[in-house]
Amino acid sequence: MTAIPQERRLVTAVPGPKSQELQARRTAAVAGGVGSVLPVFAARADGGILEDVDGNRLIDFGSGIAVTSVGASAEAVVRRASAQLADFTHTCFMVTPYEGYVEVCERLAEVTPGDHAKKSALFNSGAEAVENAVKIARSYTKRQAVVVFDHGYHGRTNLTMALTAKNMPYKNGFGPFAPEVYRVPVAYGYRWPTGPENCGPEASAQAIDQISKQIGADNVAAIIIEPVLGEGGFIEPAKGFLPALAKFAKDNGIVFVADEIQSGFCRTGQWFACEDEGVVPDLITTAKGIAGGLPLAAVTGRAEIMDAAHSGGLGGTYGGNPVACAAALGAIETMRELDLAAKARRIETVMKGRLAALREKYDLIGDVRGRGAMIAIELVKNRETKEPAPEATAALAKACHAAGLLVLTCGTYGNVLRFLPPLVIGEDLLNEGLDIIEQALATV
Incomplete structure (x- = not known):
């Protein structure tokens, strides 16, 4: 059982006012060379949810860069x-x-x-x-x-x-x-x-x-x-x-x-x-x-x-x-x-199935790849030339963040959206996250 309700909830814009206040303090005190993907300040996290200081609950497809595989406060x-x-x-x-x-x-x-x-x-x-x-x-x-x-x-x-x-x-x-x-x-x-x-x-x-x-x-x-x-x-x-x-x-x-x-x-x-x-x-x-x-x-x-x-x-x-x-x-x-290796294989089945269908629908997705709960889509401007699409990748990540889904980008060309959900994430949250990606693709 997790202490945090395992459901996405947005009560403010992302980032909210408290996160913005903390960001101002951070800018004054923390070296500029230390970046952040998304300037929402965490208050609690577990399972597939990260709750910020404003009370927003985001679906976590990052796991602190593949760290909190067992959840961020595993018993x-x-x-x-x-x-x-x-x-x-x-x-x-x-x-x-x-x-x-x-x-x-x-x-x-x-x-x-x-x-x-x-x-x-x-x-x-x-x-x-x-x-x-x-x-x-x-x-x-x-x-x-x-x-x-x-x-x-x-x-x-x-x-x-x-x-x-x-x-x-x-x-x-x-x-x-x-x-x-x-x-x-x-x-x-x-x-x-x-x-x-x-x-x-x-x-x-x-x-x-x-x-x-x-x-x-x-x-x-x-x-x-x-x-x-x-x-x-x-x-x-x-x-x-x-x-x-x-x-x-x-x-x-x-x-x-x-x-x-x-x-x-x-x-x-x-x-x-x-x-x-x-x-x-x-x-x-x-x-x-x-x-x-x-x-x-x-x-x-x-x-x-x-x-x-x-x-x-x-x-x-x-x-x-x-x-x-x-x-x-x-x-x-x-x-x-919990046999989390098996959980990771199940995450792969769910994610790759949905993402492969999205690739059929959107030419922006050049490749769907990865194994287990280490899955990615590579975005391209043209499927023939495979020219990378880093701007679209950044826009897609931003749209996901605004909708309450934490995703990360990567790739030598900055054109890969990577998914690293906690291995303990519920399948309902996994599918909801994929829904958000689909909606974001439609807008981008």
């Missing part, structure tokens, strides 16, 4: 985190350890792909997890080069900005960036020149050729890829691409890293997106959905690789904070008890 998360909060907030695991950190690492070994011996290290954010995966891979292989992909996103720290493909807003004006990072093509089926049916084998051959010729496989420490690319546009690499890259990595002693920060923890209808083609990564980075909204991240992988870094080489003051660990145990408990 098990609140219960476990509250109990831990009463016992102690912090000791630093590197000073005096505690059971919660160990138990999270045990759960991660159970739920991540592969039956090999695994170990984990815990951190605060996705970017931190990716940085540490690079450190571990370099330590293990004694190599330096890192291979990433077009349209990839891995964070906003200096190293992860170098790994991230998109310049604006993530990298522009913030260089110089970390060296020994190389970018190769990804299997973007919708935009592949010879069509989606040829994309997987052609893109993997092209990527492997570039790695071999331009870097040298023997120099590569790690290949890092999102099994479903998030900020780059919810791109599912065409079939065969991920297995080919994973095999190439294995054959050449390269650490294959799956960045499952946005796609992990039941989001795509499986515990992890790389399971779709049976890919077992050497290392897997997680954050976002791991702890029901508290800051926690992890690198999990083959024990011999994880143990390559010397003692004291990994860590951080807050990494694996006890309250966040308790929340993670509550989130994983919820995912298991």
Whole structure:
């Protein structure tokens, strides 16, 4: 049961007067570089609803960017985190350890792909997890080069900005960036020149050729890829691409890293997106959905690789904070008890059915894609040329917001509307949200 009525309600314009007052205070006090998708200030949230300070209730198709998959105040998360909060907030695991950190690492070994011996290290954010995966891979292989992909996103720290493909807003004006990072093509089926049916084998051959010729496989420490690319546009690499890259990595002693920060923890209808083609990564980075909204991240992988870094080489003051660990145990408990992977598959069935019908009706929708509760539509000005339509995408998002539906945009070209509903959302709210999208399309 959720504490907030699971129904959309608009009592003011969006944003309302109280949100506007807070926005004025925010403008005076918060750095301008910190943006917001929608300037409504949250008061409460749970299930599929976010309630703002004006009393408006919005349907949530964002989940705090794939974080609150179990809901924004899930019972098990609140219960476990509250109990831990009463016992102690912090000791630093590197000073005096505690059971919660160990138990999270045990759960991660159970739920991540592969039956090999695994170990984990815990951190605060996705970017931190990716940085540490690079450190571990370099330590293990004694190599330096890192291979990433077009349209990839891995964070906003200096190293992860170098790994991230998109310049604006993530990298522009913030260089110089970390060296020994190389970018190769990804299997973007919708935009592949010879069509989606040829994309997987052609893109993997092209990527492997570039790695071999331009870097040298023997120099590569790690290949890092999102099994479903998030900020780059919810791109599912065409079939065969991920297995080919994973095999190439294995054959050449390269650490294959799956960045499952946005796609992990039941989001795509499986515990992890790389399971779709049976890919077992050497290392897997997680954050976002791991702890029901508290800051926690992890690198999990083959024990011999994880143990390559010397003692004291990994860590951080807050990494694996006890309250966040308790929340993670509550989130994983919820995912298991409610079978949220199955819930995500049901969300996919409902959303893709409705969105495919809308694509038939509106030429603006070039592509409907994604898996589980990680679904997107790519908007184009012309279906033949596939010219991106970022203005229409922004207008569509704005129309949804005004009607009480929180949606997010993404994509290298700014022309993708992405949907990340909480996995616990009611089907009535899901369909109502899709009704709003349909109405917004009619106006745009």
